[in-house]
Amino acid sequence: MESTDTLQRRGLMFILSSPSGAGKTTVSRMLLRADPEIRLSVSVTTRPQRPGEVDGTDYIFADQPSFDQMVEGDHFLEWAHVFGHSYGTPKAQVKAGLREGHDFLFDIDWQGTQQLYQKLETDVVRVFLLPPSIDELRRRLTGRGTDSADVITARMERARAEISHWDGYDYVVVNDDIDECFAKVQEILHAERMKRARQTGLIGFVRGLMKD
Amino acid sequence: MESTDTLQRRGLMFILSSPSGAGKTTVSRMLLRADPEIRLSVSVTTRPQRPGEVDGTDYIFADQPSFDQMVEGDHFLEWAHVFGHSYGTPKAQVKAGLREGHDFLFDIDWQGTQQLYQKLETDVVRVFLLPPSIDELRRRLTGRGTDSADVITARMERARAEISHWDGYDYVVVNDDIDECFAKVQEILHAERMKRARQTGLIGFVRGLMKD
16 A cells, blocks of 8 residues: 555755855755755856866866856756856756656755746745854854954855845744754655645545545 | 744644544644644534533533624634534634744634635645545444444545545645654644744844844
8 A cells, every 4th residue: 555655746946045154064964864865956067176076976067168058048947156157957957856756955045046946936945044143153154263354254244145035935944953953954844745736646546545 | 042942933723634534633632732832722612512521621612693693793713514513713712822823723624624724824734634545444434343334335425525625735644654644744733833934033033143
């Protein structure tokens, strides 16, 4: 007998955003390790490959003309130009994965979030992590105390600019404690998988219940 | 320092529906026992008080003219006439509770669900439980084998009529195993509490983060 766990479902695009220092990268890693159904979408980038990085796994490396051609051809779900390099999420990979019931994790900022939401609204789940306090955020951004006051001020400014977009998200979690925060993010992911509209296998399942 | 758990939030109306025999009553009891933040809304009814029932706790008992007056005055969020008696959910109690951050559990059918949704759409979370198979449903509805075939057939018909409304719900959970089903329902409730739009305390919290 089929259970909900084996019923076919459509995947979802799980977006985690936060200011730098609020735990986004840590929570993303924990989620990818704990949950075999979710994977990181592999971005295309024009930045040079670094030692240890695998083409096709960490990034898909491309030169600028190829990247621009993909933009022209509308092959990206979202793309951005950051610190002199271009980054984009290829559409084909994600669309095929969603149909097959895979979830994708996006560790992106509010601008990427808006682009994804405009393209695939019903598949997108937007989660924003907040630091527990401004003092704690400053402590996390100060790091090992080797940075100048100017550098820290600039980081705080960027963090505040990101925080100001908290209201463009479906869920908000304050990251007081990394384990609690992770547990909450998992509950959101699990609940979203139970949304009727994502459970494409339910139509056939209910048809079975209605027969005698 | 405030955490998300202490941030003010708006309550929600958590609707559990299922055909008889799919575990709605058991899951409701487990939820009320496990979670101090959710309570059962107390219905007004015209049916006679039974021994052991407490007026104001189990039901608010009323005569038919008083009930009809409440309907006239639009004092109910939803009401229905079932087997010769009237039942209704008083509006004032729920609306005040939601503002104070309490959640309400509704163990109601698809008709009550539609009425609630029309009145307070954004506060409503609709969860439907399905039996794992038609054979299992029949087994649960057959009970101790003391009922006639006609009675069982009639119960199966009512169950099927209820099941046919599964697509008017936000979440669907197949109840294979009561503990797993309960865990899933809890995840849905917890995730819904983290919805940005319900966390009314976030505006002040973020304002605090933006100050220096």
